[in-house]
Amino acid sequence: MSIIEKLYHMTAIQDIINGPGTLLMLAIGALLLYLGIKKKYEPLLLIPIAFGLILANLPGGGMAVVPAEYVQIDEHHYKNLFEIAHDHGIMNFLYYSLIKTGFLPPIIFMGVGALTDFGPMLRNLRLAFFGAAAQIGIFSVLISAIALGFTPAEAASLGIIGGADGPTAIYTTIMLAPHLLGPIAIAAYSYMALVPVIVPLVSRLLCSEKELRINMKEMDKLYPAKQKIKNLKAVKIAFPIVLGIVISIFVPSSVPLLGMLLFGNLIKEVGVTVARLSDAATGSIMNTATIFLGLTVGATMTSEVFLNSRTIMIIVGGFIAFAISIAGGILAVKVYNLVAKKKINPLIGATGLSAVPMASRVANEIAIKYDSKNHVLQYCMASNISGVIGSAVAAGVLISFLG
Secondary structure, rough: OOOHHHHHHHHHHHHHOOOHHHHHHHHHHHHHHHHHHOOOOOOHHHHHHHHHEEEEEEEEOOOOOHHEEEEEEOOOOOOHHHHHHHHHHHHHHHHHHOOOOOOOHHHHHHHHHHOOHHHHHHHHHHHHHHHHHHOHHHHHHHHHHHHHHOOOHHHHHHHHHHHHHHHHHHHHHHOOOOOHHHHHHHHHHHHHHHHHHHHHHHHHHHHOOHOOOHHHHHHHHOOOOOOOOHHHHHHHHHHHHHHHHHHHHHHHHHHHHHHHHHHHHHHHHHHHHHHHHHHHOOOHHHHHHHHHHHHHOOOOOHEEEHHHHHHHHHHHHHHHHHHHHHHHHHHHHHHHHHHHHOOOOHHHHHOOOOOOOOOHHHHHHHHHHHHHOOOOOHHHHHHHHHHHHHHHHHHHHHHHOOO
């Protein structure tokens, strides 16, 4: 009987009985794995996040990320990384060294920059303003969240979901409200995965068929650009350097994200002389960072953190922020069309999010349904890419004011 008793205590059965919420969290993890594997919703991040969630909630596994007070010695001192690894395990070592320090999101942004072509935006600079207009969802939800009882820092972390940029949402939350990291990361990446559902829904609610049929190439023929870029290659190399300097002067707190994005883009545009750097940024470095980011963020989502009313408010608020951002871009185009001769398809405003290039592909598919010759992808990319910059700048502004 003594041996049987010891064998029983060796298992996690009693832990499950004492904390039945663990079973619900494991079910949520399984659902996220299904969405990532079967439905292919943002699988590169949703699968690591889901598995990290499962690891964190396996009873007795010791893989959950512990709150900051567990690693805090006093008001100004924390355990060193070796002590954290010894006392709380490998997942906490990874979290407090790679996530809590804000290290991984900028590294991922470097890879994103090396995959991004600023050419469509540079050829259609006026369309970049609609990427800025789409950031309205961030600030609308921020104000609403404060009214509902969130602190300004928590509200900013919730509102940034409206930028539709996972690394930006994670970085902002790390800086302002790290205790909300798990729910906000799940909301941000879930709604990014649902871009093919949300963008068509909002677009059809706010746009008429006539507006969705506006053919951008025909508009270019009717109203050709007065000036064209003669040496686009040189401009694309100079752009990240100049923009980085300007941003560092006016919004220095956005430099960790935007600076790494622009560096990644620069090594892409320089070409074959630094091809190995670009390959590393988009390959081994970005993939490794993505794995550790997903696992550690998922490991923050224990039943104590996730199963409460605030999580529901974050998920609902994130959807509202996302929808308002799309609507803001569309309405900005509609206002522009009231006074401009050269009309713009409102779908371009709908892509002022950071979900590159998914939002642009979805918008292009909608346009083609109404007119098979109406390919708006390159125009949408101009707004889409500016949305990446806009959300990073918005994050920098919020961190400056509330950090």
